[in-house]
């Protein structure tokens with residue numbers, strides 16, 4: 001591959017993807033709205049771009065083979081805040097990818113696209129969209145863009161419905177954890193699988209308590225290695241009492257399922273900022 005583009009490169013997940021992705025192409029163009037992303041890896045170049053501005057994204061994808069699209073507002077927020085980066089931004093990525101004849105968009109979707117499904121339903125990748133927030137609604141829109149651009153324009157998409165790519169700090173995360181090593185494997189499979197059409201796969205490690213069914217995406221060859229069970233004894237001994245009336249405990253979206261629309265979900269969670277430094 002000549003040119004691979006990564007959006008959201010200044011973000012927490014982007015910080016773990018930059019180095020492995022820089023080895024997959026002659027040139028990795030990392031992008032974000034941030035002014036810079038620290039020391040670059042060999043073969044990596046930085047290009048600042050605002051997802052909400054089509055001209056920025058059109059210039060970014062010029063000459064690229066694929067784009068790994070991770071840039072977004074990564075939390076629930078008022079609709080007006082989500083609209084530019086996450087909804088218009090998704091359109092800009094798929095449209096510019098089509099205009100420049102890219103082969104594929106590998107997209108950071110989310111469990112929040114289906115977050116209102118009850119947890120006891122072992123949902124597959126074909127579960128209907130059931131967003132828990134405006135943030136999740138934007139993920140549904142982007143997945144549907146991927147479907148539309150495949151059906152009508154022949155542009156492939158792999159939508160990675162990530163559950164929780166963060167340190168395990170809750171009972172929910174014993175099922176939803178996606179380790180950074182497994183995230184890297186997942187993104188690489190999204191890139192190197194020869195044909196994908198439009199595909200959806202859950203981004204989750206090989207946890208004993210995994211709440212979703214990835215079997216229909218097994219052709220992607222994603223075989224996660226890590227298992228959150230190693231944290232179970234400590235997490236369960238410190239857990240608050242269970243509450244079956246709380247959607248945060250009963251729905252796939254966790255805390256996002258119970259917050260008011262427009263309010264931060266991450267603020268109610270114990271997310272450790274372990275962004276990789278360069």
Ligand SMILES: NC(=O)c1ccc[n+]([C@@H]2O[C@H](COP(=O)([O-])OP(=O)(O)OC[C@H]3O[C@@H](n4cnc5c(N)ncnc54)[C@H](O)[C@@H]3O)[C@@H](O)[C@H]2O)c1
Nearest residue numbers: 008010011012013033050051071072074085108110162165
């Ligand atoms: N971390 C998780 O557990 C998780 C779970 C599901 C989905 N995701 C998705 O994965 C992606 C990365 O998540 P993260 O945890 O690294 O989030 P993050 O907030 O750390 O990174 C997102 C990046 O997007 C950039 N961005 C925001 N608005 C932009 C704009 N207008 N133009 C260009 N860049 C912009 C931000 O500057 C930031 O660096 C996001 O799309 C998120 O929705 C993450």
